[in-house]
Amino acid sequence: MKSDYKGIWVFAEQENGKLHQTVLELLAKSKELQKHNGEKITAVLLGADVAALADTLFAYGADAVLLAESEALREYSARPYQKVLTELAEKYKPSIILYGATPLGRDLAPRMMVALDTGLTADAIDLGFDEDGVFYQTTPGYGGKILAHIVILERRPQMATVHPQICEPLEPVNGAKGELLVENLAVEGDAEYEVLETLPAEKSGESLTEAKVVVAGGRGVKNEDDLTMLRELAELLGGQIASSRPLVDNGMLPHDRQIGQSGTTVTPQLMFNIAISGSVQYQLGMQKAKCIVAINQSEDAPIYDIAHIGAVVDYKKLIPALIAEIKARRQ
Amino acid sequence: MKILVFVKQVPDTDDVQLDPKTGNLRRDGVKSMMNPMDANAIEAALQLKEKHGGSVVVVTMGLPMATEVQKKALGMGCDEAFLLSDRPFGGADTLATSYTLAKAAEKIGDFDLLLFGRLATDGDTAQTGPAVAAQLGIPQISLASSIEVRDGWVYCDRDLGDRVQRVRAKLPAVVTVNGGINKPRYATPINIMRAQKKPRTTWTAADLGCDMTKIGTPGSPSSTKKVFEPEKRNTDTQYLTGSPDEMAKALADLLEAEHLL
Structure with a gap:
């Protein structure tokens, strides 16, 4: 049942214990959505030794932080992240999940679309509720002459990757507190995928x-x-x-x-x-x-x-x- | 090694017109072409075949006219082509598309590597490759700017903008490639003609044994609710007039006044 699904989730992308800037933007956007649907904003934080980031997420607007820590999640790889996020989404049934349209977000979100058998809008440049109260994601279409409102009418959660910098993070409220939900899930690393090294990009000119x-x-x-x-x-x-x-x-x-x-x-x-x-x-x-x-x-x-x-x-x-x-x- | 390359036919222009009455894309007179990064994926596959042997199979989902794209792929050097074309496939979003492509991959079978262009220029989603990997439950490497195969693993550099990540995935795996990974070879008319003899097969939903609720419009959770023109912004544009020399002087004056020269 559609009505069983409640809550706005923001995937709290982090690397090496540092939150990606788009997470703060998505929290700000979620506050706008919350004014319409009144649903709780939960930042979903996966990683290892990342619990300290919860305070930052509360300060920037999260009502709750759902924390899943495991050594297998220390460095991002698609399948362990997919497995954990799927288990969490099936347990808590959010109505909306937002990801930054970052290299990591765009690697993970399509797998979540398949795992949750739902819709995923790519690289949305705006989000909102229309005059019928339907959640829409705006994307440019047809070479950008036209904008489209994409909707996910029947399935839940409704998911989108969201273009970076489409809104400003809120002013942080230092010391803000929210609900911290800690999940202990068994997850193993991916034996068939390995990051060997990370190097600064060679550029073809000045940045x-x-x-x-x-x-x-x-x-x-x-x-x-x-x-x-x-x-x-x-x-x-x-x-x-x-x-x-x-x-x-x-x-x-x-x-x-x-x-x-x-x-x-x-x-x-x-x-x-x-x-x-x-x-x-x-x-x-x-x-x-x-x-x-x-x-x-x-x-x-x-x-x-x-x-x-x-x-x-x-x-x-x-x-x-x-x-x-x-x-x-x-x- | 058996490599499957997934190729899409896209409009050969950014200048697509909408029917003002229906809001639908006007398809008449719009030329189509192979999605540019899919040509990079084919080139990567052909180079791997030259090094390791095996075969390169190209898979396309689309209208019957997508055979043009198949002919080009075969002319470049692919060995065999499959077209997934059937009315019930129509209206597919990336979920339904990934299901259909995964069914085709399973039917072809015995694959080691699935290659995709990073994104298609008509939809820009970059979702289909990773979604097919998820359908098949195999690992993926997105944004590849290099590719090598050794001892049952595929090694790639991933271009993450500010940094490059060197990763490996065990075969079978999905890799999506960037436009910069190589320079696709040209399918010469003579090679396209010679390629006429190569095997080409069209499969329908029934051929693939698809669950009809998972393909086309019924299998697509997302849909377009409305289309509209972007809001015009009211920037006061100061237009330069006169001959090019006069324009150049006026422009230099304006930039100088703003301390931009």
């Missing part, structure tokens, strides 16, 4: 997230010569080259250069968007840039909805002129 200036190219950038023009502008401005999805899909740039929902989020002072139409997914990755410049021949491109400066022109004419102009001014 995009720190860049003060970003020059991004899109579908209209057709070849290496076009890209070289963009690189020259980026270099001149002390910035980084980046792109929307097509240039990564076709292999012109590596994945760490992709801006957007399935790439990196950037917050530069100056953001050039060259031959980029500006789908919802792309805008999620750059809308907080301080000065947004859009250059696109199509005047109804969605990027102009958020651009501060627009130029409806062929970038192959404008960019060389701009490079020459900047060079001239610096002489």
Whole structure:
């Protein structure tokens, strides 16, 4: 019975005893949901030697913390985590389970979908209850021209992975207390999966997230010569080259250069968007840039909805002129 | 070694139109293509076959027109292709899809490795690979940026953004690969023609012995309740005018005024 399921669960992703930032965001979002359905917010914390994190979870809005500790859960691996979380969900029957759309969350949640035989919405950019009182998850569809409300009508729990940074964590209430539920479950490590080592990523340039200036190219950038023009502008401005999805899909740039929902989020002072139409997914990755410049021949491109400066022109004419102009001014 | 690669046909454009009356996707005139990261998965499989021997089998669920994607896969060098196509498969979300694909994997049998692209460009869910692993109860490695097989284990680097995790999983296992893992070979027209002789099989829900409540719309817990256009934000865009040279000067002026040059 649907009505047997009550409570909002937040999967409290942690690594090496440190909570992932999205957990705090999900707790804040859960508070909004709670205003509508009045259900208890429980943070579900799996790991080893992580009990101390419960206070942080209470401070950021959890009514309860469900704690399952085991040596087998110290380091994440999919099957032991799936087993424990499934047992807990079957015992407590929450109506909603939220996961951060992080590499770990997106590894675990699809397995939970199968284990609990329920629905899972991927990488939601908003959550709420609609006019019929139905819990919905918003996702961009069809290349981002359209948003969709996804619903899980009959099965429970209703699950979603939620895009990072869609809301701000609440102000922590230090010393806040809640209900601590400790579960002692027998779980073994996965003998068929092993993390051998973890290394810092090799980057193809300076980190995009720190860049003060970003020059991004899109579908209209057709070849290496076009890209070289963009690189020259980026270099001149002390910035980084980046792109929307097509240039990564076709292999012109590596994945760490992709801006957007399935790439990196950037917050530069100056953001050039060259031959980029500006789908919802792309805008999620750059809308907080301080000065947004859009250059696109199509005047109804969605990027102009958020651009501060627009130029409806062929970038192959404008960019060389701009490079020459900047060079001239610096002489 | 027997490798199954799961391949999806997706629209060849971001510029998909909606029917304003029905809210449905307009499919007429929309070209389709192989999901780009699935081509990376095929390339990874072919390289493993070149090194270790065995066979590469490509599995696609979709409309009968998805045979185009199969032909490309066979032209790249895959040995055999299965198409799961049947009206009751329609409307599947990732749960129903993962059930159907797992049934096909079981029917093909004897697999060592199941490869997927990290995500498909039409739905962006990245859920199908891990969900198939869960259906089969086997381990998975998502986000792989390298792949090797040794002594019954698959070894991968996982790209986690700020770090790289080196992991291994015992075969049989699911691996989902990133676009950067390799450069897919080109299926030349002559190879596609030669591949016509390779075996291609279409399976229906009955062929797979599917529980009809677990496929298509009945097997899909999630559904779309409404679609709508994103809210327009009211940023006052200052448009540059004139010739490109005039625009460049005006732009440089604006950026200079903001101390951005």
